Amino acid sequence: MECKVKDISINYEVIGSGKPIVVLHGYYIDHRAMTACMEPVFNSKNDYKRIYIDLPGMGKSGSAEWITNSDIMLDIVIDFINQIIPNEKFLLVGYSYGGYLSRGIINKMANRVDGLLLLCPVIVANFKKRNNPTHIILKKDNKLLSELEPSDAEFFNSAHVIQSKRIWDRCKKEILSGIKLADSNFLANIKKNGYEFSFNVDELNEKFDKPSLILLGHQDSTVGYKDAFEILDNYPRATFGILDEAGHHLHIEQEDLFYSLVSEWITRVEES
Incomplete structure (x- = not known):
């Protein structure tokens, strides 16, 4: 499906009907990474309308020269909603x-x-200021790596802390497939010149007191x-989980x- 925001076309997919859930993917990938990890949760739940968006310059959504920073990205997502x-x-x-971007939405329209x-989640947009652990691989699969193209093996080594055929197959289908569609020049320009919001996204007028879940990979x-500990007070109803044997693709490594x-x-949301 397509939605026009100003002069660009935003691609999105809707699955199911009922209470809307807006789902936003990460940088360079597309909505398929999110359908793959979220849809199994709704196998037995039929009363939710899942809305999966391709962000500008990613997946099948368009890009434009006037989209120069994350503030504009956020405005586009809000217009889409x-x-x-x-x-x-x-x-x-x-x-x-x-x-x-989701915290930007909370900042602008939490009601x-x-x-x-x-x-x-990206907490600190400035890459040089992030408090990141050194990349490690906890479970290596040398046989699998030997069967991959060198570029794929390099990506797998750099992106995962747990290696297996199951994880590689999901990564190839859900992550790499989206990266190949991305407008890399457009995204690189934003990353270099406008990745960080112009405002403090975590400075809220009121704490967000609705059921929340914040999941992070220990590796x-x-x-x-x-860095995520710094925002925890903003979410008094949050379950805050740091999962072992999980890197940035936590949903794949610890599915x-x-x-x-x-x-x-979801149960907490329904009961609130």
Whole structure:
């Protein structure tokens, strides 16, 4: 499906009907990474409308020269929400950069959000200021690595702390497939010149007191986990989990725990 925001086309997918859930993916990838990890949670839940968006310059969404920073990215996402589900309350899910944008939505329109899931969110946008652990591989699969193309093996080594055929197959299908579609020049320009919001995204007028879930990988060398402690007071109803044997693709490396914790979050939202 397509939605026009100004002069760009935003690609998105809607699955199911009922309470809206807006799902935002990370940088360079596309919405398929999120459908793959979120849809299994809803196998037995039929009353939610899952809205998976391709952010500008990613997946099948367009890009434009006037989109120069994350402030504009956030405005586009908010415009999209107002077009697709005007005046409706919704749940919000954000992975990595999508978690950064999700906190922007909380900052701007928290009154419409009934629950929040942050998966390995970008906390500190300035890469040089992040408190990240050194990348390590806890379980290496040398046989698998020997069967991969050198570039794929290099990516797998740099992006995962647990290696297996199952994890590689998911990574190739859900992560690499999106990266190959990305407008890399457009995204690199934002990353270099406008990745950080112009405002303090975590300075809220009121704490967000709706059921929340914040999941982090203990071995995540991309966004880390320690910086997330700084935002925890903003979310008094949050379950805050730091999972072992999990890097930035926590939902793939620890899929069973991920499904369990997300299901519990949905239950808390329903009971609130």
